[in-house]
Amino acid sequence: MRGIKLLKEPPAETRVFPDPTPEGDEVVVRVEAAGLCGTDLHNLYEKPWEAPCIPGHEGAGTVVAVDRPQQAKVGDHVFMMAFSSCGRCEMCRAGYFAYCKDKRRTMHGFTRNGFQAEYVRIAENQLRPLPEFMSFEQGATTMDPIGATYHALKRMNTEAAHTVGVFGLGPMGLGATAIASQMGCRVIGVEPVPYRRNLAKQLGAGEVVDPAAGNVVEQIRELTNGEGLDRALECSGKAEVLTAALDLAKPLAHVAFIAENNEATVQPSAHFNRKEVSLSGSTVFPMGEYAEICQLFADGLPTEQFITHRFSLEQADEAYQTFAGRQTGKVLFVPGSSG
Ligand SMILES: [Zn+2]
Numbered sequence: 001m002r003g004i005k006l007l008k009e010p011p012a013e014t015r016v017f018p019d020p021t022p023e024g025d026e027v028v029v030r031v032e033a034a035g036l037c038g039t040d041l042h043n044l045y046e047k048p049w050e051a052p053c054i055p056g057h058e059g060a061g062t063v064v065a066v067d068r069p070q071q072a073k074v075g076d077h078v079f080m081m082a083f084s085s086c087g088r089c090e091m092c093r094a095g096y097f098a099y100c101k102d103k104r105r106t107m108h109g110f111t112r113n114g115f116q117a118e119y120v121r122i123a124e125n126q127l128r129p130l131p132e133f134m135s136f137e138q139g140a141t142t143m144d145p146i147g148a149t150y151h152a153l154k155r156m157n158t159e160a161a162h163t164v165g166v167f168g169l170g171p172m173g174l175g176a177t178a179i180a181s182q183m184g185c186r187v188i189g190v191e192p193v194p195y196r197r198n199l200a201k202q203l204g205a206g207e208v209v210d211p212a213a214g215n216v217v218e219q220i221r222e223l224t225n226g227e228g229l230d231r232a233l234e235c236s237g238k239a240e241v242l243t244a245a246l247d248l249a250k251p252l253a254h255v256a257f258i259a260e261n262n263e264a265t266v267q268p269s270a271h272f273n274r275k276e277v278s279l280s281g282s283t284v285f286p287m288g289e290y291a292e293i294c295q296l297f298a299d300g301l302p303t304e305q306f307i308t309h310r311f312s313l314e315q316a317d318e319a320y321q322t323f324a325g326r327q328t329g330k331v332l333f334v335p336g337s338s339g
């Protein structure tokens with residue numbers, strides 16, 4: 001089968017890998033759509049090692065082979081959760097596969113072959129049926145840009161009356177923008193790339209702010225009559241942006257980390273003691289929220305505008321270069337297409 005290999009230079013190429021075969025509780029899924037994610041780019045540009053496996057942790061497809069009789073049937077359309085689950089520990093029983101306590105846990109795209117390929121072998125308990133009203137492409141956005149941000153907004157008890165700041169309008173920030181707008185919130189997006197600011201407005205953002213046009217905190221204070229934000233999502237990965245979000249948080253507001261980042265400056269007195277701001281994070285949604293996330297698509301989440309680029313597996317290099325250029329919304333591989 002064809003699959004993608006990440007390299008340092010050029011970024012990626014298409015290679016031939018052995019066809020996977022089903023074994024035990026693992027089935028083979030033909031990948032119909034797979035997302036390209038910021039974390040795939042970090043593997044490319046910020047790690048000194050060659051990627052150990054096929055990338056891709058966001059995907060949907062069709063079951064094409066099973067081993068022993070099981071629930072999954074050949075022909076089923078499925079969403080694929082990238083994290084494995086032991087099915088027994090307290091985290092897995094609560095649906096939080098990402099925090100499975102089993103030492104043998106794996107993640108497709110990072111520690112075993114991922115979804116940027118024609119086929120993938122995957123445990124049956126990581127699959128969920130794709131509802132008839134959802135396309136494979138929508139299924140491929142379910143794990144990260146839609147699911148992780150939905151989970152963050154839900155944990156923050158986001159309501160229609162809230163003013164929500166989204167800092168960084170890559171696919172995660174754009175997903176958060178679309179969901180919060182659909183919830184009825186006033187969304188203010190912050191992003192230096194004009195293409196992404198324009199896309200955020202198409203996805204429902206009421207206002208967008210260009211950091212190059214002046215101090216972001218002052219710009220948002222002005223837009224909100226000095227009030228600031230009820231909810232904020234940090235989707236940029238920049239330490240100073242989190243500080244700005246905390247500065248802008250109203251008393252009792254809630255701020256969530258979405259982007260990966262290991263550094264941030266907080267002012268406990270100013271941000272927490274005197275405002276009672278809450279801070280949380282989000283990796284991925286728990287399985288119990290899958291139906292709610294599917295419902296977002298049934299309710300009309302504007303995925304046609306959100307997914308801006310599609311590539312065949314043969315276009316691996318072009319796909320990665322395009323996404324790295326940031327003139328995109330969500331970028332997908334569609335393995336069955338001819339490009
Ligand atoms: Zn991702």
Ligand SMILES: [Zn+2]
Nearest residue numbers: 086089092100
């Ligand atoms: Zn577990």
